[in-house]
Amino acid sequence: MRKGLAGQRLVAVFIAGMLLLNYPVLSLFDRPLVVFGLPLLHVYLFSVWLGLIGVVAWIVERGAR
Amino acid sequence: MLPGWLIIGASFAYLLLLFAVAYFGDRRADAGRSIIDNPWVFSLSLAVYCTAWTYFGSVGRAASGGPWFLPTYLGPTLGLTLAWLVVLKMIRIARSYRVTSIADFVASRYGKSHLLGGLVTLIAVVGIVPYIALQLKAISSGYALLIGEHDSLFRIESQAGWWQDGTLYIALTLAAFTVLFGTRHLDTTERHEGMVAAIAFESVVKLLAFLAVGIYVTYWLYDGFGDLYARAAAVPELHNLLAFDGAGRLGYGGWFAHVLLAMLSIIFLPRQFQIAVVENVNEQHLRRATWVFPAYLLAINIFVIPVAIGGLLHFGRGTVDPDTFVLTLPLAHDQAALALLVFIGGLSAATGMVIVEAIALSTMVCNDLVMPMLLRSRRLDLARERDLTGLLLGIRRGAIVGLLLLGYLYFRLAGEAYALVSIGLISFAAVAQFAPVVIGGMYWRGGTREGALAGLLAGFAVWVYTLLLPSFAKSGWLDPAFLEQGAFGLGWLVPERLFGLTGLDNISHALFWSLVANIGSYVAVSMMRAPTGAEATQAALFVDVFRRGDAPPASFWRTGAEAGELLPLVARFLGQRRTEEAFGAYARSHGLQDASQLKSDPELVHFAETLLAGAIGGASARVMVSTVVQEEPLGLGEVMDILDEASQVRAYSHKLEEKSRALEAATAELRAANVRLQELDRLKDDFMSSVTHELRTPLTSIRALSEMMLDDPEIDVEDRQRFLGIIVSETVRLSRLVNQVLDMAKIESGHAEWHNTDIDLCELVQHSADATLQLFRDRGAELHLHLPASAPSLRADHDRLLQVMINLLSNAAKFVPAGSGRVDVTLRCEGGSARVDVKDNGPGIEPAQQPVVFEKFRQGGDERSRPQGTGLGLPISRQIVEHFGGRLWLESVPGEGATFSFELPLASAAAHE
Structure with missing residues (x-):
C-alpha cells in the first residue's frame, strides 16, 4: 500500500486539506453568516475536518481489506 | 468546595487504577497476549498528545482568539495523512536498527555520532522541561481551585512554603509511577506495554471528562449550540470569537505556521516519537490510527467553543482566567462531583504526558548523554566484569526523578510568569528543529554529521533568541528593553522582529527564522564534503530501509x-x-x-x-x-x-557491456586478420607459381639447347657458339631473377641492408643515363636529360636509387617505338623534395592496367608484345622509394606515352637511417 493507490490518495487528501484549511480558501468562509444558527466559519472548519477524517478512514479501511 | 483529603484520595485512587491497568498490561504482555497489540489501543495512546495544556488551555485560547485553538489539532490531522509514508518509515528504521529515541535516531543516522545524540537530547530537555512544569502547574492550580484556596474570582491565594506545596509531592508521585513502569527492567526494544495500556486508558478518561463538562455546559446550563452562539452574537465583546481573526494580530500566515508547527510536533515531540515509533507493536496499527486519532481530537474539541462562550457569558471578560473555565463553571454552579471528574480528567492529561515524556527523555539522557560520558571516562573498562544492568537502570531512574524535579523547580521559579503559560507552542517550536535532520536523513543520502550539527545548532540558537529569551524578558527575568531594542541595542536584532520582519506573531516568526537557519545550515554544510564511510553506511540503511527487506546488513x-x-x-x-x-x-x-x-x-x-x-x-x-x-x-x-546493490548491479552490467564490446572488437580484428592471412596465402601461392614459371622458361631453353649439343656431337661450331651464347644469356637472366626475388624478399621482410651516403641526384641521373646508353642505342632511341645546375644532396643508398633509375630507364627503352623513340628525364628540386620524371613516347598504359604494373610478375602490354623482363623491377623500385619516405607513380594517356615519376623528401631521407 505504501507506494500503491492508497498512498497516493492519502497524499492527495493531505494537499486538499492544506488547501481547504488555509488562506486563501479559508478566508472565503470568514464572513458573518449564520448556518443552522451557527457561525459559518466554525461550521466550515469542523465540517472540513470531519470530511477529511471520513475520507482518510475510507481510504485506509478499504485498503485493509 | 471539596475537602482536600477527598481530592487527594480520589487522585491516588485514580493513580492506583492506572497502576492496575499498567500491571495488567505488563502481565498480559509477559503471557504473550498483549492488550496493546490492537489498533484502537495504539490510536488512543497517541492521544498522549492532548496534555493538560490543551485540556485546560484550549478553552482559554478559544476565549481569547475564537478558532485559533484549532491549528494545534488540525495540524496532526493533516500530518497523520502522511504518516503512512513518513512514520511507517521511521517505525521500520527503528525496528530494524533498534532505535529507541529521537536522539538515537539522529545519532545513528549521521554515523553513530555521540555529539549529535547529546545535542538532540539537550535541545529536547531544554524544550520539554518547562512543558513538564506546565503540567505540574495545571494539577496544582486545579487542586487549589477545588479545595477553595481562591477568592470570589477564583484567583488562587495560597502561598505556602515548598515543603507544604502539594505540587512537589505530585511531582515525586509521578516520578515514582514512571520509575515503576518505565524502568522495571531493561528491554532490548525499550517497550513498555503496561505503560502504553495506562496511557490509552488515560486518553479515554480525559475524553470522557471533557465531554462531560462540555455537555453539562452546552445542554444543562444553556440550550445547545444554537442558543450559546445566539447569546454570544448578542454580546458585542464576544464577536471576535466568531470571526477568523477577532484578536487581529496573527493573520493567515500565522495560521499556516501554527498548523505546520502542530504537524511537526505530532512526530517530533519525544513522547509522540516514543508512542508512535518505539512503542508501536505492529506497523499495521498505524493505518487505523491515521483516522481514529484525528477523530479523537475532533471529539475532544467539539465543546471547546461552547465552554469558552459559556464561561465568558457567565463570568464576563477579564475576571476569571478562561483557562480554568472547565473547573470554575461547575464549581460556580455547585457541581462539585463534576468538577472532581474534570480534575481527574486534567490529572489524566498531565500524568500521561509527564510519564511518557519522562521515559522518552530519560532514555535519551541515559543513552545519549550519560553513557557516552561514562564510556569516555574509561571507568567501565576498569570494571569490565561487573553486571551493568543495575547501573543502566539507576541512570534512567535518576534521570526520571531529576527531570521531574527540574520541572518542579521551573514551576516554582516561573509561577504565573509568561515563560510558563506560553510554553506549549514554544516547546513545539523547539522540537520542530528535529524535523530537517530527521526527514532529511530519511530521504536524502547527502546529509553529513557536520551538516546535522550545524542545522540543529543554528535552529536551536535562533529558537533561543527569538522565543526563549523573549519569554524570559516578558516574565521580567531579563531587561524588557531587550524586547524593544534588541541585543546590544541593534534594531535589526530585535528578537521578535528579526531583520525587521513584521506581520507575524512571535511563534510563526521564530518558526520561520529558525527553520530557515536550520535547513539552510544543514543543507549548506552537508554539501561541503562527501559523506564518510560510516555516514554513507547509515544513510543507505535509513534511506533504503524498505528496499532492504528483513535481510540483516551483515x-x-x-x-x-x-x-x-x-x-x-x-x-x-x-x-x-x-x-x-x-x-x-x-x-x-x-x-x-x-x-x-x-x-x-x-x-x-x-x-x-x-x-x-x-x-x-x-x-x-x-x-x-x-x-x-x-x-x-x-x-x-x-x-x-x-x-548499494543497485549500483553494484549497474556496475556489473556495465562491465558486461564493456566486455561484450571488447569481444566484438576482438572478433572483428580476428576476422580482418584472417582475411589478410588468406590474402597473403593467396599472394604467396601466386608468387610461387609466378617464380617457378619465370624460372622454368629459361631453364627449359637451357636444357633444350644443352641436350641438343649433348645428343649431336656433330653440330657446327657456329651453331654451338650461338647455342652457348643463348645458354649464357638465359643463365644471366636466371641469376638476375633469383637475385631480384631475394632482393624483394629482403626489402619486404625489412632485412635489406642500406648503405646511406650523401647523394648528388644530378650525378645519379647522369650515371644511370650512361649505364643505359647502349640500350637506347640498340633501339635507336634518343635520351634527353633536363637537369638543374645543381641539386641539394640527399641522404640515401646510392646503389639502390641507381637501381630504381636504371629500371625506369630500361623499361622506357623497351617500350619506345624502335627507331623513333624519345625519352625525357627531368629532375626538379622544390618544396623540400626532389622529383624525377621519366617520360617516354611509347604506346602508353590503359588506365585499368596502371595499378597492375606495380604488382609482382605483372608486366604491362599484352602477352605477345611483352618484352623481356622479370616483372619484379617496378615493385622493387617502389619498395625502395617508399623506404626513403617517397612515392613512385605513373601518369599515362594511352597512345601518347607514359611518365613514371618518383619523389623523395630531402629532409626526412636522412632521418630514415
Whole structure:
C-alpha cells in the first residue's frame, strides 16, 4: 500500500486539506453568516475536518481489506 | 468546595487504577497476549498528545482568539495523512536498527555520532522541561481551585512554603509511577506495554471528562449550540470569537505556521516519537490510527467553543482566567462531583504526558548523554566484569526523578510568569528543529554529521533568541528593553522582529527564522564534503530501509569476534538471563542447538550490536562492540560496494557491456586478420607459381639447347657458339631473377641492408643515363636529360636509387617505338623534395592496367608484345622509394606515352637511417 493507490490518495487528501484549511480558501468562509444558527466559519472548519477524517478512514479501511 | 483529603484520595485512587491497568498490561504482555497489540489501543495512546495544556488551555485560547485553538489539532490531522509514508518509515528504521529515541535516531543516522545524540537530547530537555512544569502547574492550580484556596474570582491565594506545596509531592508521585513502569527492567526494544495500556486508558478518561463538562455546559446550563452562539452574537465583546481573526494580530500566515508547527510536533515531540515509533507493536496499527486519532481530537474539541462562550457569558471578560473555565463553571454552579471528574480528567492529561515524556527523555539522557560520558571516562573498562544492568537502570531512574524535579523547580521559579503559560507552542517550536535532520536523513543520502550539527545548532540558537529569551524578558527575568531594542541595542536584532520582519506573531516568526537557519545550515554544510564511510553506511540503511527487506546488513563488521566474548559483553548491560534467552533464540533461528554452538561471524556481531543498541543507544553500542571486535575500517568505496546493490548491479552490467564490446572488437580484428592471412596465402601461392614459371622458361631453353649439343656431337661450331651464347644469356637472366626475388624478399621482410651516403641526384641521373646508353642505342632511341645546375644532396643508398633509375630507364627503352623513340628525364628540386620524371613516347598504359604494373610478375602490354623482363623491377623500385619516405607513380594517356615519376623528401631521407 505504501507506494500503491492508497498512498497516493492519502497524499492527495493531505494537499486538499492544506488547501481547504488555509488562506486563501479559508478566508472565503470568514464572513458573518449564520448556518443552522451557527457561525459559518466554525461550521466550515469542523465540517472540513470531519470530511477529511471520513475520507482518510475510507481510504485506509478499504485498503485493509 | 471539596475537602482536600477527598481530592487527594480520589487522585491516588485514580493513580492506583492506572497502576492496575499498567500491571495488567505488563502481565498480559509477559503471557504473550498483549492488550496493546490492537489498533484502537495504539490510536488512543497517541492521544498522549492532548496534555493538560490543551485540556485546560484550549478553552482559554478559544476565549481569547475564537478558532485559533484549532491549528494545534488540525495540524496532526493533516500530518497523520502522511504518516503512512513518513512514520511507517521511521517505525521500520527503528525496528530494524533498534532505535529507541529521537536522539538515537539522529545519532545513528549521521554515523553513530555521540555529539549529535547529546545535542538532540539537550535541545529536547531544554524544550520539554518547562512543558513538564506546565503540567505540574495545571494539577496544582486545579487542586487549589477545588479545595477553595481562591477568592470570589477564583484567583488562587495560597502561598505556602515548598515543603507544604502539594505540587512537589505530585511531582515525586509521578516520578515514582514512571520509575515503576518505565524502568522495571531493561528491554532490548525499550517497550513498555503496561505503560502504553495506562496511557490509552488515560486518553479515554480525559475524553470522557471533557465531554462531560462540555455537555453539562452546552445542554444543562444553556440550550445547545444554537442558543450559546445566539447569546454570544448578542454580546458585542464576544464577536471576535466568531470571526477568523477577532484578536487581529496573527493573520493567515500565522495560521499556516501554527498548523505546520502542530504537524511537526505530532512526530517530533519525544513522547509522540516514543508512542508512535518505539512503542508501536505492529506497523499495521498505524493505518487505523491515521483516522481514529484525528477523530479523537475532533471529539475532544467539539465543546471547546461552547465552554469558552459559556464561561465568558457567565463570568464576563477579564475576571476569571478562561483557562480554568472547565473547573470554575461547575464549581460556580455547585457541581462539585463534576468538577472532581474534570480534575481527574486534567490529572489524566498531565500524568500521561509527564510519564511518557519522562521515559522518552530519560532514555535519551541515559543513552545519549550519560553513557557516552561514562564510556569516555574509561571507568567501565576498569570494571569490565561487573553486571551493568543495575547501573543502566539507576541512570534512567535518576534521570526520571531529576527531570521531574527540574520541572518542579521551573514551576516554582516561573509561577504565573509568561515563560510558563506560553510554553506549549514554544516547546513545539523547539522540537520542530528535529524535523530537517530527521526527514532529511530519511530521504536524502547527502546529509553529513557536520551538516546535522550545524542545522540543529543554528535552529536551536535562533529558537533561543527569538522565543526563549523573549519569554524570559516578558516574565521580567531579563531587561524588557531587550524586547524593544534588541541585543546590544541593534534594531535589526530585535528578537521578535528579526531583520525587521513584521506581520507575524512571535511563534510563526521564530518558526520561520529558525527553520530557515536550520535547513539552510544543514543543507549548506552537508554539501561541503562527501559523506564518510560510516555516514554513507547509515544513510543507505535509513534511506533504503524498505528496499532492504528483513535481510540483516551483515557485512559491516568485517571480522568476527569470539562468540564467547560477545555474550558476556551484552550480558553486562542486559542481564545474564535475558541475554542468554536472546542468544538462544538467535541460535535456534539459525538451526543450532544453543548459544554455545554459535560461530562468530559478522551477522552475529551485528545481532549483538543491535541488542546493545536497544539498551544503551546505537552510538554507545558501536563503541562497546568495537572493544571486543577489531573492526577493520571500511573505506567509502567498499561500503558503497557492499551497500548499494543497485549500483553494484549497474556496475556489473556495465562491465558486461564493456566486455561484450571488447569481444566484438576482438572478433572483428580476428576476422580482418584472417582475411589478410588468406590474402597473403593467396599472394604467396601466386608468387610461387609466378617464380617457378619465370624460372622454368629459361631453364627449359637451357636444357633444350644443352641436350641438343649433348645428343649431336656433330653440330657446327657456329651453331654451338650461338647455342652457348643463348645458354649464357638465359643463365644471366636466371641469376638476375633469383637475385631480384631475394632482393624483394629482403626489402619486404625489412632485412635489406642500406648503405646511406650523401647523394648528388644530378650525378645519379647522369650515371644511370650512361649505364643505359647502349640500350637506347640498340633501339635507336634518343635520351634527353633536363637537369638543374645543381641539386641539394640527399641522404640515401646510392646503389639502390641507381637501381630504381636504371629500371625506369630500361623499361622506357623497351617500350619506345624502335627507331623513333624519345625519352625525357627531368629532375626538379622544390618544396623540400626532389622529383624525377621519366617520360617516354611509347604506346602508353590503359588506365585499368596502371595499378597492375606495380604488382609482382605483372608486366604491362599484352602477352605477345611483352618484352623481356622479370616483372619484379617496378615493385622493387617502389619498395625502395617508399623506404626513403617517397612515392613512385605513373601518369599515362594511352597512345601518347607514359611518365613514371618518383619523389623523395630531402629532409626526412636522412632521418630514415
